[in-house]
Amino acid sequence: MNEQRIRTTQVPNHIGETVTLRGWVHAIRRVGKLAFLVLRDGWGTVQAVGKATSVEPLEQQRAGPETVVSIRGRVVANTAAPGGFELVEPCYEVLVPVEEGLPVALNDKSLAKAKLPTLLDHAPTVWRAPTRRAVLQISAAAMAGFRGTLHQEGFTEVQTPKIVSGATESGANVFGLDYFGEPAFLAQSPQLYKQMMVGVFERVFEVGPVFRAEPHATVRHLAEYVSLDVEFGFIEDHLEVARMLRTVLAGMTSTIEQRCASALRVLSASLPEVPEALPTISFGQARAMLAEAGQGPAQANDLAPSEERWLGQWAEREHESAWLVVTGYPMSKRPFYTHPSPSDAGASNSFDLLFRGTELVTGGQRLHRYADLVAAARGAGIALDSIEGYLEAFRYGMPPHGGFAIGLERFVTQLLGLENIRLGTLFPRDTNRAAP
Amino acid sequence: MNEQRIRTTQVPNHIGETVTLRGWVHAIRRVGKLAFLVLRDGWGTVQAVGKATSVEPLEQQRAGPETVVSIRGRVVANTAAPGGFELVEPCYEVLVPVEEGLPVALNDKSLAKAKLPTLLDHAPTVWRAPTRRAVLQISAAAMAGFRGTLHQEGFTEVQTPKIVSGATESGANVFGLDYFGEPAFLAQSPQLYKQMMVGVFERVFEVGPVFRAEPHATVRHLAEYVSLDVEFGFIEDHLEVARMLRTVLAGMTSTIEQRCASALRVLSASLPEVPEALPTISFGQARAMLAEAGQGPAQANDLAPSEERWLGQWAEREHESAWLVVTGYPMSKRPFYTHPSPSDAGASNSFDLLFRGTELVTGGQRLHRYADLVAAARGAGIALDSIEGYLEAFRYGMPPHGGFAIGLERFVTQLLGLENIRLGTLFPRDTNRAAP
DSSP, X not given: OOSOOOOGGGGGGGTTOEEEEEEEEEEEEEETTEEEEEEEOSSOEEEEEEEGGXXXXXXXXXXXXXXXXXXXXXXXXXXTSGGGEEEEEEEEXXXXXXXXXXXXXXXXXXXXXXXXXXXXXXXXXXTTSHHHHHHHHHHHHHHHHHHHHHHHTTOEEOOOOSEEXXXXXXXXXXXXXXXXXXXXXXXXXXXXXXXXXXXXXXXXXXXXXXXXXXXSOOTTOOSEEEEEEEEEESOSSHHXXXXXXXXXXXXXXXXXXXHOHHHHHHTTOOOOOOOSSOOEEEHHHHHHHHHHTTSSOSOOSSOOHHHHHHHHHHHHHHHOOSEEEEEOOBGGGSOTTBOBOSSSTTBBSEEEEXXXXXXXXXXXXXXXXXXXXXXXXXXTTOOGGGGHHHHHHHHTOOOSEEEEEEEHHHHHHHXXXXXXXXXGSSSOOBTTBOOO | OOSOOOOGGGGGGGTTOEEEEEEEEEEEEEETTEEEEEEEOSSOEEEEEEEGGGGHHHHHTTOOTTOEEEEEEEEEEOTTSGGGEEXXXXXXXXXXXXXXXXXXXXXXXXXXXXXXXXXXXXXXXXXXXXXXXXXXXXXXXXXXXXXXXXXXXXXEEOOOOSEEOSOOSOSTTOOEEEETTEEEEEOSOSHHHHHHHHHHHSEEEEEEEEEOOOOSOOTTOOXXXXXXXXXXXXXXXXXXXXXXXXXXXXXXXHHHHHHOHHHHHHTTOOOOOOOSSOOEEEHHHHHHHHHHTTSSOXXXXXXXXXXXXXXXXXXHHHHOOSEEEEEOOBGGGSOTTBOBOSSSTTBBSEEEEEETTEEEEEEEEEOOSHHHHHHHHHHTTOOGGGGHHHHHXXXXXXXXXXXXXXXXXXXXXXXXXXXXXXXXXXXXOBTTBOOO
């Protein structure tokens, strides 16, 4: 292993040179007197082509796909080769032989035919497929873009605790645990903590797991997911929060564009434009439009998934936008810390962002005056001593503030048009699954 | 709130101009006919000085420290002012008055006198103090430096699940939970998952919470902490892993240096050099040195905290290094997936990094051959079906690999010489504490 090894992505820089690569046997086939081998490493794939005898070291060890190998070969440009370059006169060394057949062959045809439980059960293998791991590369870039943009905007990253005592946001759907003999819970969101941190840094963000004991199985819910959380102070209202969301989404998509050219190509995916101003309608307007189009009642206190889909199509049609901000949801459907609209009775200073017709983000302005918050908590039946630390932050001065949370897996799933959020999640957790 | 607001850190760019700032009343005092007010915002502090009457708007509302205010004033350079600039002719507006006295005054003298439980109980307030929040700023920069360096080195960020079924690394000290009627656990580390991901990306890292039901209270253990995890493939041995650790530590400290000049100044902290090669000794050498110095027995299968302290002093003295790598710990003290030394019977290809005489990092090479791993798991009494997904990654080809994990809070605590890890942790969790 002492030889200098290059990555598949570095091959184009070494035309005419004899180089060493390491990785996995992604595919191997003989065509007449020739043997083709596609090597996959952590970054890409490259084809090697040689005499049929070149693959004898593999055959002798009965080494099939996923065998870990070292290849020495000369780099040539060949427009007929995938990626435009290949290795010739290859010399293979088996590092770790794999004799057993794979549970799912790592090509698109086999993957497309495989059933979802098979893909999930064998995730440690399946994620190796270039079209699968591209999803995770985009996910990583989305996180990087989220953080990078917020750092530019003067935000500080925090890591808040996931084991919490007392009530979390709402009492329902929490996982309980035995914490040294006392009851505790897994945080459903960092909501209360990120608000507390507005008192410290004004502008904070967090990337971390959240836990929801959702008892129903849907294609867009998980029991554990990664939440991209933002909260910031000295805001005017929830529209300022939505503008920050736009900035963040633009940063996320541009980072994906910069870092993931190859992943996007592998997936034949294109990124949606993030317009300078996201199309924005009020909840009342949304309901009126739905009613007029015969898509739903004029009065309701929420939007059904089918209604969100219709609104998404409307935004696409009228604004050429994959995004639609719906503001002013009824207070009755929002958590206790939500700031009411100062002008529209019953409405909140909150919003949802629909992305391609599915809710992706919830955000808004929060209550910031201690007395208002205490009254709201009481009204929601929350025991004040269970949120003592939270209330302390407000007792000692909290500016007007707001924020939002983006579900990472949902973002990636909708961005890439995956049919189930489980396909956009590394090792998904749901009512039936806590492994692998 | 419509007026353009500048941050305290932008004040030096506006000499002679009348500007608006917003933030919290950090301190206020009258000296004769003058009133001084220190404003704190999310990034720093600035002093305003005016006639005694200037603070009347605050007095009329009985608004004390932590009151949220807006200030308009003219920027002047004044070498006598803290930071070299101040606001004159200030005009204050109270945005959110705070009438109640603070649980702990946010100055260094009061904070130094306060007992630890007081500081922790009132963390939402206490973190506002400049000398406290500087710790979190450094923590955020440490994470950014960790990620930035690894991105440069070709690593991909992953987020692995925190709810796991079956065994984790070791059966002891795990938090159990009821997962939809089935038993599950909180991950003690992402160890098994990050190894699985070597099969996908070769080089992966993760920043996320880990959970340890440590039944004992010490100044350096927590029940939940942030783990900075790295794992990568195609390595030669554990020394290559230690070299990557050095690169990462250098990236972390240089990012702290770049981003946290003001936080370091507030804390009077200086960063340790990270030498080109970290001083490295074998476990056997360490024991022999300890025995020779009368600090411990020549034979033992671990290092006691007092022995680590002595070794740390030795590295400081002999190598002028805050860091010391100790390699080749006995296999008997290492987890089942540890790769044995090929040359030294009973020793492992693993290491600990001591930082200022305390263990900060554990790392090493892992077993990569399926048969070896199965035998090791069996030897450790681990049910193979409980690690089925993990084993699958090895059944289908895993290269030689290794990695390490840095405890974020411990890194920050030792870097800044804090006396208890709880002072380097946002909202610490221990046997007695799951709030705030």
